[in-house]
Amino acid sequence: MDNPRAEELETMVGLSDGERALLTPLGVCARKVAPLLSAAFAKRASACSMFSNFSGEDSDSFKARMQAWFVDLFEAHPEGVRSEDQWVNERFFRYPVSPVCIIVMMDVILNLGRRVTRYSHKRERAVRAFYMSLALQLTLLEQCYELVRRRLSTQLMLLD
Numbered sequence: 550m551d552n553p554r555a556e557e558l559e560t561m562v563g564l565s566d567g568e569r570a571l572l573t574p575l576g577v578c579a580r581k582v583a584p585l586l587s588a589a590f591a592k593r594a595s596a597c598s599m600f601s602n603f604s605g606e607d608s609d610s611f612k613a614r615m616q617a618w619f620v621d622l623f624e625a626h627p628e629g630v631r632s633e634d635q636w637v638n639e640r641f642f643r644y645p646v647s648p649v650c651i652i653v654m655m656d657v658i659l660n661l662g663r664r665v666t667r668y669s670h671k672r673e674r675a676v677r678a679f680y681m682s683l684a685l686q687l688t689l690l691e692q693c694y695e696l697v698r699r700r701l702s703t704q705l706m707l708l709d
Contacts (some may be wrong), residue, residue, distance in 0.1 A: 562681045562685045562688070563591040563681055564678065564681040564682060566601055566676070568674065568675075568678035568681065569678065569682075570623075571652055571669055571671055571674055571675045571678050571709065572624070572675065572678050572679060572682060573623065574624045574663050575623045575666060575668060575675065576620055578665045579619060579622070579623045579661075579665045580616075580620050580621045580667050582616075582664055582665060583615075583616035583619045583620055583660060583661075584616060584663050585657075585661060586615060586616060586619050586654065586657055586658065586661055587611075587612035587613075587615045587616050589654065589657045590612075590650065590653075590654055590657075591608060591612065593653065593654070594608075602616060613652070618637060618686075619658065619661070620663065621686070622679065622682045622686055623674075623679070623682070627671050645688075647694065648687060648690055648691045648694060649677050651687055651690070658683065659683075660678070660681075661678040662683065663676060663679075665679070666678075666679050680706075
């Protein structure tokens with residue numbers, strides 16, 4: 550796999566075990582505010598044809614996974630060594646949240662993240678750790694999407 554492992558990216562981002570430990574207890578609070586993220590996304594999606602399939606009754610699964618993705622930002626943990634298939638399955642299929650969705654919602658994600666980190670006894674360090682966790686997860690997700698794109702391109706070339 551040409552993608553750096555999660556541990557290498559954590560080193561690059563600078564997310565330490567101590568900072569991860571600051572985020573973990575905040576997961577409970579993140580679960581409480583996560584519905585605000587999916588509600589804000591649904592509102593924005595209804596105004597954009599690119600995301601029109603995310604609005605309506607069929608979007609409940611998407612909203613739940615978007616909320617789970619947000620909560621996982623506070624439960625940042627090293628993934629260990631994974632096979633390429635395991636890595637893709639865990640990233641791509643667990644969260645249907647594309648990097649585009651995350652970027653579109655960045656203002657909401659940052660605001661909700663700061664809101665959650667207010668409950669930390671070391672607030673400034675928790676905010677910094679949240680930013681690093683977000684950077685790490687966005688990088689991992691982008692790499693996963695790129696890997697899936699390459700696989701699909703290879704499959705299309707083999708069809709010729």
